[in-house]
Amino acid sequence: DTEVTQTPKHLVMGMTNKKSLKCEQHMGHRAMYWYKQKAKKPPELMFVYSYEKLSINESVPSRFSPECPNSSLLNLHLHALQPEDSALYLCASSPPGVDEQYFGPGTRLTVT
């Protein structure tokens, strides 16, 4: 298995909803990442997990809550989002000691 998978592909949620994004990889990678990408912009780093521990939080609002239950899974819990949070959310992973990252296809999130 040489890919990063993300579910769902699309998500529409209201500002009072609670939802979760899921990311999975079975490549033995020990670093996993969440990015937010707005249209016509590069991805912006949100969180980094290294060996299942949160190592970087890029001052992301608390309405985004990451979780890494095991070395293969990464979740992003969403609560009380704003319309400006609508974006493509990308997950990535990288092997130990290597800087290159492998990206999933993303979840297109729309907040109404």
Place this chain on the structure above:
Amino acid sequence: AQSVTQLDSQVPVFEEAPVELRCNYSSSVSVYLFWYVQYPNQGLQLLLKYLSGSTLVKGINGFEAEFNKSQTSFHLRKPSVHISDTAEYFCAGSSASKIIFGSGTRLSIRP
């Protein structure tokens, strides 16, 4: 400041013509450099990477890039483009366990 600069936001090219997408990096960015491609409504795919060794790096889909330390550049080239190369291309460098992305170049292919 750590930065990766892509000098062109859009590059229109005729099909089967050669193309060069320009990228410059700041000296504070690690010399681990990457080019990623993003097709419409998809995630990012790694095209090629420079970690060390030969300065000419060959990637997938016929792309190659040349690392030039004196000019702090890592330009992407393809000798003959196809319609299927239409996409957004991101140059990136690594720094402190993060990837620093350039602003992206939209490659559009004219038939």
